[in-house]
Amino acid sequence: MHANSSILIADSDVKTRDLVSAFLTYQGYNIACLEHNAPFFDTVKKQNIDIVITDIAHLSSIVPDFLDRVATVNPLLVVIAYGNSGNGTKIDSCENVFTLPKPLNLDELESLVMRAREYQTMKSLDTVSGDADQHQALSLSMIGKSAPMRELFGLITKVAASNATVLIQGESGTGKELAARAIHQLSTRNRNNFIPVNCAAIPDDLLESELFGHVKGSFTGAYANRAGRFEMADKGTLFLDEIGDMKANLQVKLLRVLQNREFEPVGASKSQKVDVRIVAATNKNLEEQVAKRDFREDLYYRLSVIPITIPPLRERREDIPLLVHTFLARFNSDKRNALKGFSREAMELLCSYDWPGNVRELENLVERLVILKGSGFIAPEDLPEKYLTGKHSSLPPVTAQQSDIQLPEGGICINSAVDEFENRLIMQALNRTGGNKKEAALLLNLKRTTLIEKLKKKHLAFGEE
Numbered sequence: 001m002h003a004n005s006s007i008l009i010a011d012s013d014v015k016t017r018d019l020v021s022a023f024l025t026y027q028g029y030n031i032a033c034l035e036h037n038a039p040f041f042d043t044v045k046k047q048n049i050d051i052v053i054t055d056i057a058h059l060s061s062i063v064p065d066f067l068d069r070v071a072t073v074n075p076l077l078v079v080i081a082y083g084n085s086g087n088g089t090k091i092d093s094c095e096n097v098f099t100l101p102k103p104l105n106l107d108e109l110e111s112l113v114m115r116a117r118e119y120q121t122m123k124s125l126d127t128v129s130g131d132a133d134q135h136q137a138l139s140l141s142m143i144g145k146s147a148p149m150r151e152l153f154g155l156i157t158k159v160a161a162s163n164a165t166v167l168i169q170g171e172s173g174t175g176k177e178l179a180a181r182a183i184h185q186l187s188t189r190n191r192n193n194f195i196p197v198n199c200a201a202i203p204d205d206l207l208e209s210e211l212f213g214h215v216k217g218s219f220t221g222a223y224a225n226r227a228g229r230f231e232m233a234d235k236g237t238l239f240l241d242e243i244g245d246m247k248a249n250l251q252v253k254l255l256r257v258l259q260n261r262e263f264e265p266v267g268a269s270k271s272q273k274v275d276v277r278i279v280a281a282t283n284k285n286l287e288e289q290v291a292k293r294d295f296r297e298d299l300y301y302r303l304s305v306i307p308i309t310i311p312p313l314r315e316r317r318e319d320i321p322l323l324v325h326t327f328l329a330r331f332n333s334d335k336r337n338a339l340k341g342f343s344r345e346a347m348e349l350l351c352s353y354d355w356p357g358n359v360r361e362l363e364n365l366v367e368r369l370v371i372l373k374g375s376g377f378i379a380p381e382d383l384p385e386k387y388l389t390g391k392h393s394s395l396p397p398v399t400a401q402q403s404d405i406q407l408p409e410g411g412i413c414i415n416s417a418v419d420e421f422e423n424r425l426i427m428q429a430l431n432r433t434g435g436n437k438k439e440a441a442l443l444l445n446l447k448r449t450t451l452i453e454k455l456k457k458k459h460l461a462f463g464e465e
């Protein structure tokens with residue numbers, strides 16, 4: 001299930017170590033425990049450790065300067081530290097050290113492990129080989145690791161190098177403007193202007209002069225010559241946003257500029273040459289508009305030399321945790337009481353929600369939660385009501401309530417789902433009882449020996465019996 005992150009557990013308390021180790025082993029991680037007296041950084045290096053989970057007091061006692069060294073050993077290494085460090089501010093300022101309080105809560109721990117993995121994905125995307133610089137610039141602004149997004153990044157990188165006109169289509173909030181800016185940034189025009197024009201926001205009768213400029217006296221109120229957006233974008237990029245809202249008379253004029261690369265300011269007698277790259281965007285279906293004759297077919301073909309479609313968020317759900325964690329880090333920055341993460345249940349709800357407002361809606365939600373909740377972990381009850389009715393989850397159900405169980409659209413392997421369900425209940429019981437098997441067995445209505453038998457069968461090494 002996981003691309004096998006290797007996790008090192010460093011804690012002198014055997015009970016906690018076993019609990020954490022069993023919990024993460026059944027989730028598919030490679031777990032190692034730091035042996036007594038073993039050198040910490042050597043172990044991290046030799047065993048290719050990605051994540052360290054540690055009791056902060058323990059680690060500080062064996063490697064007093066670990067905070068200063070941790071980032072230099074491996075910039076992708078994440079340390080999840082629990083307990084009371086006595087020196088919270090310093091830890092909070094290390095971007096690859098995540099903290100959580102004691103007593104340890106396994107759901108919170110799991111949430112931080114997920115966050116650590118998203119952090120590592122982000123960092124490693126920054127250093128993709130090949131078009132490293134371009135990828136870095138892109139991944140700084142556009143986040144995504146799903147196949148369609150990686151394909152999109154490849155396309156943007158290629159397209160940027162040309163001068164071709166680009167038409168970006170996609171639902172509201174999918175990142176069309178971000179993509180347009182990325183194309184400009186990655187092109188040789190990036191030293192010149194990126195000029196956006198929102199064709200839907202400017203009144204029809206003003207749009208022509210806004211685009212092409214006007215000469216003094218050409219209409220009432222034209223007191224002086226004024227340059228239009230085309231002229232301002234000379235040698236740069238003109239971003240025609242909401243192009244589907246442009247009226248027919250202007251569509252003709254735009255077509256002429258695209259054909260001849262020259263335009264006439266309102267009231268001028270001479271045309272003016274211009275060297276601009278056009279990127280247009282719309283959340284309307286332009287082909288349908290062409291069919292209904294609301295949009296000129298010839299203009300449509302001129303604009304869509306390179307068509308780019310940004311898929312809605314619900315078609316790339318694996319980007320959701322990455323986006324959530326990135327926005328979380330962004331909105332958390334420079335706040336002292338930072339929100340730490342999302343519980344597994346809360347994240348599953350977000351992953352199964354349909355996101356009609358796409359990335360913008362998700363960004364706004366995370367910002368609101370950071371402001372309103374401010375610290376700790378987000379549980380389902382912290383989410384606004386509309387996010388609570390997830391129907392499309394491909395993950396197995398995690399609560400015992402019958403009504404929560406939904407058969408995923410693509411079907412499910414019932415044996416592994418039941419197994420996973422059982423595992424989670426067992427782990428929750430052990431978590432709640434601090435690893436005490438007798439009490440956990442009581443909670444599960446099992447004999448203690450049956451519970452131990454199950455743990456063995458599931459290869460959940462769990463202390464000595």
Ligand SMILES: Nc1ncnc2c1ncn2[C@@H]1O[C@H](COP(=O)(O)OP(=O)(O)OP(=O)(O)O)[C@@H](O)[C@H]1O
Nearest residue numbers: 141142143171172173174175176177178283359360
């Ligand atoms: N892949 C992404 N990574 C990070 N942030 C994103 C991504 N996609 C969109 N956003 C953010 O979501 C918000 C909406 O993006 P943008 O304005 O580019 O969308 P849009 O498609 O132009 O929307 P609309 O159709 O409503 O104009 C912005 O704040 C943007 O930064």
Ligand SMILES: [Mg+2]
Nearest residue numbers: 176177241281
């Ligand atoms: Mg937009």
